[in-house]
Amino acid sequence: MECKDRNCPIHGTLSTRGTVLEGKVASDKMQGTAIVQIDRMIKVKKYDRYKRSRSRIPAHSPPCIGAKTGDTVRIMECRKLARTVSFSIIEKLAGEKTEEKAQDTPKKADAKKKPAVKKAAKKKEANNG
Numbered sequence: 068m069e070c071k072d073r074n075c076p077i078h079g080t081l082s083t084r085g086t087v088l089e090g091k092v093a094s095d096k097m098q099g100t101a102i103v104q105i106d107r108m109i110k111v112k113k114y115d116r117y118k119r120s121r122s123r124i125p126a127h128s129p130p131c132i133g134a135k136t137g138d139t140v141r142i143m144e145c146r147k148l149a150r151t152v153s154f155s156i157i158e159k160l161a162g163e164k165t166e167e168k169a170q171d172t173p174k175k176a177d178a179k180k181k182p183a184v185k186k187a188a189k190k191k192e193a194n195n196g
Contacts (some may be wrong), residue, residue: 070131072099074148076155078131083155085144092138093123100152101128103142126154134159 073079090105103124108117126142128134139161142154 070129072129072131074127074155075129075131076143076145076157077129079129081127081145081148081155083143083145083157086154087141087143087157088124088154089139089141089160090122090124092134092136092140095128095134095136097125099128099130100125100149101134101140101156102126103140103154103156124154125149125151126156127152128156132156132159 069078071078074081076083088103088105090103092101093104094102103126105122105124107120107122109120110117124142126140127145127148132140134140134156138159140156141158141160143157144153145155147153148155
């Protein structure tokens with residue numbers, strides 16, 4: 068599927084160069100732009116430990132790639148497209164399957180909690196009667 072976006076790095080005239088990063092799409096609510104979140108571990112020399120760090124980078128999202136929230140994507144540096152946008156999504160690495168699994172996990176946890184509530188109710192009945 069070809070897109071008619073002139074800022075598409077694949078079908079348009081936008082040239083990409085420089086930094087290549089991989090991250091997860093945190094938000095795709097803007098028109099033509101997605102927020103890509105990059106999580107990394109940074110070593111703190113003083114304590115000889117690691118701390119978590121997060122970067123949220125606005126990137127141009129071409130319609131032919133169709134990146135949605137939860138997708139893992141690869142972004143690459145390009146010329147400034149807006150005040151904050153200087154990266155473009157060049158490919159989608161993984162889909163929403165990981166997001167579906169994350170939604171299933173809380174359901175399992177809720178199922179485990181229900182018997183505990185029933186046991187507590189039974190204890191109250193036993194104490195009262």
